[in-house]
Amino acid sequence: MELTGTHLRYLLHMYEMSQREGEMRLTEIAKALHVKKASVARIVSVFREKQLVDQQRYGKLHLTAYGNEVAARYADRVYHVADCLMQTGLFVTRQQATDAACILLPELPESCADADAVAVS
Numbered sequence: 772m773e774l775t776g777t778h779l780r781y782l783l784h785m786y787e788m789s790q791r792e793g794e795m796r797l798t799e800i801a802k803a804l805h806v807k808k809a810s811v812a813r814i815v816s817v818f819r820e821k822q823l824v825d826q827q828r829y830g831k832l833h834l835t836a837y838g839n840e841v842a843a844r845y846a847d848r849v850y851h852v853a854d855c856l857m858q859t860g861l862f863v864t865r866q867q868a869t870d871a872a873c874i875l876l877p878e879l880p881e882s883c884a885d886a887d888a889v890a891v892s
Contacts, residue, residue: 776874779845780804781814782823783873785834786842794831845876852876 774782784803788795797815801808815832818824823838834842852872856863863871 774845774877776877778814778817779849779873779877780870781811782818782838782842783846783849783869785818785824786839786846789834789839789842794833796831848876849873 781800781804785795785800788800788803797808797811800811800815804811815824815826818838819826822835823841824832825835826832849869849872852875853865853868856868856871857865861868
């Protein structure tokens with residue numbers, strides 16, 4: 772599935788929220804990401820088209836089973852890349868490394884992010 776760095780950042784936040792709370796509202800997502808509700812609404816619209824989320828009219832939304840599967844797969848990859856960035860000696864916070872990984876990962880070939888293809892030293 773083709774996701775941009777921005778899509779990935781929103782999806783991972785929604786995935787983490789869904790793990791804690793199940794369902795969520797646009798305003799809760801916006802507050803967690805420090806963005807406007809309209810920005811979240813645009814991304815959620817894209818996610819609905821990709822069948823990643825279900826949303827009740829004027830209500831809560833949740834990740835679909837497919838959305839959970841996609842988010843979990845990307846979360847593993849993003850956190851792996853973030854760990855690698857933190858081990859490089861760069862003075863970045865965990866959040867900064869995760870945000871950078873969200874930007875970097877969609878730019879890499881799919882095979883680079885495949886956990887089975889990554890050599891562990």
